[in-house]
Amino acid sequence: MAQYDYDLFVIGAGSGGVRAARLAAMSGARVAIAEEDRVGGTCVIRGCVPKKFMVYASEFAHHFKTSKGYGWTVEGASFDWPAFLAEKDKEIARLSGIYVRNLQNAGAELAHGKARLLDAHTVEVGKIGKRTADKILIATGGRPWRPADLPGVEHAISSDDCFHLPKLPKSIVIGGGGYIAVEFAGIFNGLGVDVTLVHRGPNVLRGFDDDVRSHVTEEMEKRGITVILAAQHTAIEKTANGFMNKLSNGHECESELVMLCLGREPYVEGLGLEKAGVKLNEQGAVAVDEYSRTNVSNIWAVGDVTDRINLTPVAIREGQAFAQTEFYDTPTSFDHEMVASAVFSQPPIGSVGLSEADARKQYGKVDIYLARMKPMKYAFAGSDERALLKLVVDCATDKVLGCHVVGPDAPEMIQMAAIAMKMGVTKHQWDATCAVHPTLAEELVTMREKHEPLGLGQVA
Structure with missing residues (x-):
């Protein structure tokens, strides 16, 4: 008889956990995976996927406005929030179902319920009971963080709640300056909501290149978003028409809805990690080595619960590397360097790569190539929207250390740039690539003079 019920037990059926469970099961291992919510995790259920649908929906207002410059007349356009939610929910249900079927087809057993460790080899799942496993993988992701000491914090919603609002508010105050806050500010603004973004720092998007941060702030304000910096909530009070937002700079503003996007934290609550002896790092995340192994030899962790790079594709690759190492006899560790983000x-x-500030700290002398211009599409329509493209280059080796783009299709462009930079491309090799004209992307390979590049439409 086998010593354990399973060869692998995975806690959390998000992208990383599902990838690991599927690959392990396909190797012939006995695998079980537990999920307390819907299969698919943050990305599919309450993150990347539904949020991208909301981005698409919100962009139409800008498209309609731009279309007038091209001779189109769009009269009587309106947005139906309940209809959008219904379609969004149908698609999320379909995607979650695919995840379930893929697990079943691979031979993994799915257990619905919250799992907690009783010791290094024993897991208890809701009403299902105790199960033992040779190996255990923690892939529980993260959860929105809320300041417990903020008066009236119970009145605020989190980003998780935005996907199920019964109706769109007329106005919203969003607390935070990270990518989630900035993205939802654009979403609500595009859907016709009066948006105010409040951030305690000197600019939004900490960790990104400073030119990118300031440029995005300017463009958000052009679109009608009120951005309040160097301030944060001191209290949220209920009013007859909504909520009064009291800020640390002494200002007050009323809104129909308040959303706090003040960061996410690893979801380790109630997992019983202490009973298994699993250690957390100073940030409260599960501490792991380059192979995602914890300090307990038979327990691993991948994804946002480890707080390395909190991106869905990273969690997937970490889960894949774990399975290859432990079930295919192919030791594999995921390289967290040069990971692109959008x-x-x-x-x-x-x-992708380093910001100018980080590059100067690590490499000393660097060359900066920077272009700001009106994208052709918007310039023709009479819009004053501007794009930004920036390259950071090591003076000693000519290696491209950072590439940053703000403008139409920037996320699509950066995927291709990341491939070249992962291979160690130099600026000379970059420039040897012929441009595709007329595109915004061509500016990336036509910037020759530092800080004085040619803009799209200028005569070379």
Whole structure:
């Protein structure tokens, strides 16, 4: 008889956990995976996927406005929030069902319920009871963080709640300046909501290149979003018409809805990690090595619960690397360097590599190539929207250290840039690539003079 019920027990059926469970089961291992909510995790159920649908929906207002410059007349356009939600929910249900079927087809057993560790090899799942496993993988993701000491915090919703609002508010105050806050500011603004973004820092999107941060703020304000910096909520009070937002700068503003996007934290609550002896790091995340192994030899963790790079594709690759290492005898660790990211703000951002500030700290002398111009599409329509493209280059080696784009299709562009940069492309090799004209992307390979590049439409 086998010593354990399973070869692998996965806690959390998000992208990383599902990938690991599927691959392990396909190797012939006995695998079980537990999920307390819907299969699919943050990305499919309450994150990347439904949020992108909301971004798409909200962009039509800008498209309609731009279309007038091209001779189109769009009269009587209106947005039906309940109809959109119904279609969104249908698609999310379909995607979640695919995840379930893929697990079943691979031979993994799915257990619905919250799982907690009783010791290093024993898991208890809701009403299902105790199960034992040779190996255990923690993939529980993260949850929105809320300041418990903020008066009236119970009146605010989180980003998780935005996907199920019964109706659109007329006005909203969003607390936070990270990518989630910035993205939802653009979403609500595009859907006709009066948006105020309040952030305690000197600018939004901490961790991104400073030129990108300031450029996005300017463009958000052009679209009618009120951005209040160097301030944060001190209290949220219920009023007859909504809520009064009291801020640390002494200002007050009323809104129909308040949303706090003040960061996310690893979801370790109630997992029983202490009973298994699993250690957390200083940030409260599960501490792991390069192979995602914890300090307990038979327990691993992947995804946002480890707080390395909190992106869905990263969680998937970490889960895949774990399965390859432990069930296919192919030791594999995911390389967290040069991972591209996108912010689906309006306008959107694509970024890979180092910011100018980080590059100067690590490499000393760097060359900066920076272009700001009106995208052809919007310039023709009479809009004053501007795009930004920036390259950070190591002077000593000519290696491209960072690429940052703000403008139409920036997330699509950055995927291709990331491939070249992962391979160690130099600025000379980058420039040797012929441009595709007329595109915004061509500016990336036509910037020759530092800080004085040619803009789209200028004569070379």
